[in-house]
Amino acid sequence: MKKESLMDIPHAILEEAMKTGVNVSEDETSGVFFHVDQSTIYSKVGTAFMDQVEMMDTKDALKKYPWLEEYRWQLVDPEKDEYTKAVHEEWSGGYFMRIKKGAKVTFPLQSCLMITGDKSEQKVHNIIIAEEGSDCNILTTCAQHSGAQEAAHYGISEIYVKKGAKLTFTMVHHWAEDTKVRPRTAIRIDDDAEFVSNYICMSPAKDVQMFPKAVCSGENSKAVFNSILYVQEGNWMDIGSWAVLKGNNSNTELNTRAICRKNSTLISRGTIEGNSDKCRGHLECRGLLLDDEAVLEAIPILRATKMGAELSHEAAVGKLNEGEITYLMSRKLSEDQAIGILIRGFMDVSIMGLSPAIKEEIDKIVDLVADAS
Amino acid sequence: MNNNILEIEGLQVKVFDKTILDNINLELESGQNWFIFGPNGSGKSSLLKAIMGIPPYRVTAGSIRFMGEEITGMGVDERSKQGIILGYQHPPELQGIKLSHMLKICLGKGKDDDFSEDELEMIDRFNLTQFLDRDANVGFSGGERKRAEMLQIMFLKPKLILLDEPDSGVDVDSLRLLAREIQRYLKTTGASALVITHKGDILDYIEADHACVIIDGMNHCYPDPKRIYEEIRVRGYDHCLDCADRVKEVLS
Numbered sequence: 001m002k003k004e005s006l007m008d009i010p011h012a013i014l015e016e017a018m019k020t021g022v023n024v025s026e027d028e029t030s031g032v033f034f035h036v037d038q039s040t041i042y043s044k045v046g047t048a049f050m051d052q053v054e055m056m057d058t059k060d061a062l063k064k065y066p067w068l069e070e071y072r073w074q075l076v077d078p079e080k081d082e083y084t085k086a087v088h089e090e091w092s093g094g095y096f097m098r099i100k101k102g103a104k105v106t107f108p109l110q111s112c113l114m115i116t117g118d119k120s121e122q123k124v125h126n127i128i129i130a131e132e133g134s135d136c137n138i139l140t141t142c143a144q145h146s147g148a149q150e151a152a153h154y155g156i157s158e159i160y161v162k163k164g165a166k167l168t169f170t171m172v173h174h175w176a177e178d179t180k181v182r183p184r185t186a187i188r189i190d191d192d193a194e195f196v197s198n199y200i201c202m203s204p205a206k207d208v209q210m211f212p213k214a215v216c217s218g219e220n221s222k223a224v225f226n227s228i229l230y231v232q233e234g235n236w237m238d239i240g241s242w243a244v245l246k247g248n249n250s251n252t253e254l255n256t257r258a259i260c261r262k263n264s265t266l267i268s269r270g271t272i273e274g275n276s277d278k279c280r281g282h283l284e285c286r287g288l289l290l291d292d293e294a295v296l297e298a299i300p301i302l303r304a305t306k307m308g309a310e311l312s313h314e315a316a317v318g319k320l321n322e323g324e325i326t327y328l329m330s331r332k333l334s335e336d337q338a339i340g341i342l343i344r345g346f347m348d349v350s351i352m353g354l355s356p357a358i359k360e361e362i363d364k365i366v367d368l369v370a371d372a373s
Numbered sequence: 374m375n376n377n378i379l380e381i382e383g384l385q386v387k388v389f390d391k392t393i394l395d396n397i398n399l400e401l402e403s404g405q406n407w408f409i410f411g412p413n414g415s416g417k418s419s420l421l422k423a424i425m426g427i428p429p430y431r432v433t434a435g436s437i438r439f440m441g442e443e444i445t446g447m448g449v450d451e452r453s454k455q456g457i458i459l460g461y462q463h464p465p466e467l468q469g470i471k472l473s474h475m476l477k478i479c480l481g482k483g484k485d486d487d488f489s490e491d492e493l494e495m496i497d498r499f500n501l502t503q504f505l506d507r508d509a510n511v512g513f514s515g516g517e518r519k520r521a522e523m524l525q526i527m528f529l530k531p532k533l534i535l536l537d538e539p540d541s542g543v544d545v546d547s548l549r550l551l552a553r554e555i556q557r558y559l560k561t562t563g564a565s566a567l568v569i570t571h572k573g574d575i576l577d578y579i580e581a582d583h584a585c586v587i588i589d590g591m592n593h594c595y596p597d598p599k600r601i602y603e604e605i606r607v608r609g610y611d612h613c614l615d616c617a618d619r620v621k622e623v624l625s
Contacts, residue, residue: 321465322428323465324467326428326449327464327467329448329449329450330425330427330450330458330459330461331453331475331478331529332450332453332478332481333450333478335448338450341470341474341478344470345468345469345470345508346468346469347469348469348470348508
């Protein structure tokens, strides 16, 4: 049942959402959206932002705007795999966000998709349209209430960044240990537009596989993917990002920082396709193994079809640098202190411009990892 | 008890199975400063690293005593806590660790503690104020790296400073600044220093008592550093070898 005020949302759900960085103070957000299990329970845009953004359940949006069908299943193929097929057949809604032409939205738009029921499958379809010249931050979190067991989340997200727009899309995953997660995301970036994705997954999820694809179709278009991953006991994650450079002078950066430990597997993929006469792309993956029980696989792929494509990659996986540990020890630090500081440094995300709440949450987890090492 | 801060006796150092230093003997009185000369690859840096306990430099014979205490069994951290600090020739780039954080570590402060006014003034004197929020050494020029390294050493308040070519890769102004700061520290605290150098300019700023030349993993002669440097500059290290051979003959 839809709630009128954030305060009507059960406290346990709000608390879980706050762990992922959702700000539940309506004064500091431009809008808040909650989809819990199979229904949208809350969707509200702040009064000051009503001229700038629209946010509602995708099913409601399709009724209100028949033209939205032209954006649905355009970037993601419903026949792509069993998960897209499943959502195509049956879905419970999702968020539709529209940032209006020229709007500079000063506070983030927030959405939280949450699973609270045991053995439940959540299937959502999200559509975001950042209209011409707009600028907005979206914080979307996917979480599972600690009481729920053996859940699955399949989410389709289609994102359009139109001419001259800038969209920063921060996604925080906060799943429980036995969740299966299959997001299917695609983005189209038009002339002079920029898309920045920050993906953070620091809590255990049994099985995550995702490979969002950004197509820089416009001239001077740009896509940036930053991923911060902590893969721990029993986790299996196959995570990557894929940028296709079609537009003249388009460019992309893919950055991953990952820490793996204790019987976990991370496959970190990154693909850049350079299909324009003038385009640039760089891929960087740095992975840190904290013991011999985890497996970390980095698979960078650069594919150029035009001579003018400048593509590069750096991938480094392994343990902490012994020389750096010794250097810190020569500054009166014990070996344990030196290792802790290097791990914190490795996971430094200050360049990503994340909100203080998310940064604090990441720091807390990194502190736990560093102290346990 | 003697007044030696450092005593090295019959020191042999190996890296894996290769002998890098053999039969090194050295006595450094408290408050004394020594320069170490020697051709490239002769083992100068290895000696400083062995004193600091940096792997993979392994002491296989002889002893190193610091303030009368044997230190060869101590880890790098224990030695630094005792007061021995090595200024690296090539300090590593530390991704994600701000210079300000490194300086606070050296001062024994927490990450969120503030610098005192005196400390800020010193940071400014080293022309490092604008680098505080940058990752330590990442993208720093040679001179910037050396200034950052030297300031950390000052903040660590060592009793014995080991400096590995503090004058390499720095311009004339930076060298003057660094050398004067080192001299000021040594003078005011009574600390000692072992300084490796290939150049003579630094001798104008740091007052040294002796110098030794390391050739082929062994050390020779201990007179006036400026005289030794001048001999090396004019006649090269081959002359040192000839000289050492003559000394051996006389002694035998």
